[in-house]
Amino acid sequence: MTPEMSTTAAIMVMARNLPPKAFSFLSTSEWILHSEVERGQKAFGGRFLAITMIAAVIIISGVIIIDKVPPRHHHSHPPPDNYTLALHKALMFFNAQKLLPPRWDKKFSFVQVLLNRLRLFLSPGHPAEDILLILHRSSEIMMCSYLPVFTSFNRTKGGLIQLNHGRPQPLQYVVNAAFLATLYSDYLEAADTPGWYCGPNFYSIEVLREFAKTQINYILGENPRKMSYVVGFGNLYPKHVHHRGASIPNNRVIYNCKGGWKWRDSPKPNPNIVVGAMVAGPDKNDEFRDVRTNYNYTEPTLAGNAGLVAALVALSGDRTGIDKNTIFSAVPPMFPTAPPPPAPWKP
Structure with missing residues (x-):
């Protein structure tokens, strides 16, 4: 992973720790940053790391300021997708x-x-x-x-x-x-x-x-x-x-x-x-x-x-009978092998 990509990943992690009110804003910002990283890698090389970090500070600070201002309109959050909901329920059962x-x-x-x-x-x-x-x-x-x-x-x-x-x-x-x-x-x-x-x-x-x-x-x-x-x-x-x-x-x-x-x-x-x-x-x-x-x-x-x-x-017996090299391949088939095909037909 390049330094630029590492920085973007860190920004995304920080963003997910922000208040819920900032989520809709950050989803767009994350996409913009990710796109800028890809372009920056080609255009600026290693110098883009500093630009990305500065952009991250500006965006995070802006989100915090926005969060301090009372919202005029209530925006409902979209429901989680089916995969997220299923994972949440599976983890509840797991725990x-x-x-x-x-x-x-x-x-x-x-x-x-x-x-x-x-x-x-x-x-x-x-x-x-x-x-x-x-x-x-x-x-x-x-x-x-x-x-x-x-x-x-x-x-x-x-x-x-x-x-x-x-x-x-x-x-x-x-x-x-x-x-x-x-x-x-x-x-x-x-x-x-x-x-x-x-x-x-x-x-x-x-x-x-x-x-x-x-x-x-x-x-x-x-x-x-x-x-x-x-x-x-x-x-x-x-x-x-x-x-x-x-x-x-x-x-x-x-x-x-x-x-x-x-x-x-x-x-x-x-x-x-x-x-x-x-x-x-x-x-x-x-x-x-x-x-x-x-x-x-x-x-x-x-x-x-x-x-x-x-x-x-x-x-029972001498220690372990586990062979890690054959534990998966040595499993017998669930069904008997098919019989050989009949001899070719001749008139």
């Missing part, structure tokens, strides 16, 4: 969603972490870089909020992060956060980035993996009750899971929805073990009630198990 915990009906956390791949591995440049940088910064803030050194979320005495702020069924949020933290650390490692900043402090990617491990280990039995919240894992796990397939016996009798209630309300352990199902989890005091009728403790969900599987895969 409202960016620190919500990842869950089945709130996908923003997942999407912004996935979009970090584009910025870290492809460097798309302008204009995509602007919005990707915003999402990258938001991802960093989210990762900072998971660290115990900050107080964004409470933790139980046993160490379970309360992403849903002490409300029931906490584990589905925890496993998804553990997955995202591990995935984000893998992205940074693949991009040869050792960590990220939380304010002025730098944190290693190892901190994220440690967060994920402690949360998953809690779920698998390293908690005050020494209970695994994954059915069939360990020696102590829930026996009264809130699940029809687990609680209704396989006695070749077809039960309708209402007919299955007697099994739901039975105090006996489940006749069938739904191996691998993660229940809703303990409360904010690390307490757990193994009661089938209380789904806030004993209900497994697809959203919870999806996050559990993802987190376990991310934490």
Whole structure:
């Protein structure tokens, strides 16, 4: 960018900080200045920089003086174009969603972490870089909020992060956060980035993996009750899971929805073990009630198990499995390849 163009850009920035009454005047002035810069670059070269700066001072001063004079006529401002309005609404949604915990009906956390791949591995440049940088910064803030050194979320005495702020069924949020933290650390490692900043402090990617491990280990039995919240894992796990397939016996009798209630309300352990199902989890005091009728403790969900599987895969094996050179090109096609064409027809 030439000095003349830099000056014009600075003028435009200053103009946008002026009172609203000056907008209509400045829109014309900006156009005039931009045109004069183009002509001046050809006619005067570097000497035009001083002329442009003087013109800027005169115009800005004139606008300020105009703003001091009471207007005689009221000029309505034109409504924003559709793109500006859409961007404004999108940013409102973005700001409202960016620190919500990842869950089945709130996908923003997942999407912004996935979009970090584009910025870290492809460097798309302008204009995509602007919005990707915003999402990258938001991802960093989210990762900072998971660290115990900050107080964004409470933790139980046993160490379970309360992403849903002490409300029931906490584990589905925890496993998804553990997955995202591990995935984000893998992205940074693949991009040869050792960590990220939380304010002025730098944190290693190892901190994220440690967060994920402690949360998953809690779920698998390293908690005050020494209970695994994954059915069939360990020696102590829930026996009264809130699940029809687990609680209704396989006695070749077809039960309708209402007919299955007697099994739901039975105090006996489940006749069938739904191996691998993660229940809703303990409360904010690390307490757990193994009661089938209380789904806030004993209900497994697809959203919870999806996050559990993802987190376990991310934490298993040797470090990251991310290959930044093939992460986009190695995706298999969505449809099978077309069959070869038939042989040429012959009479």
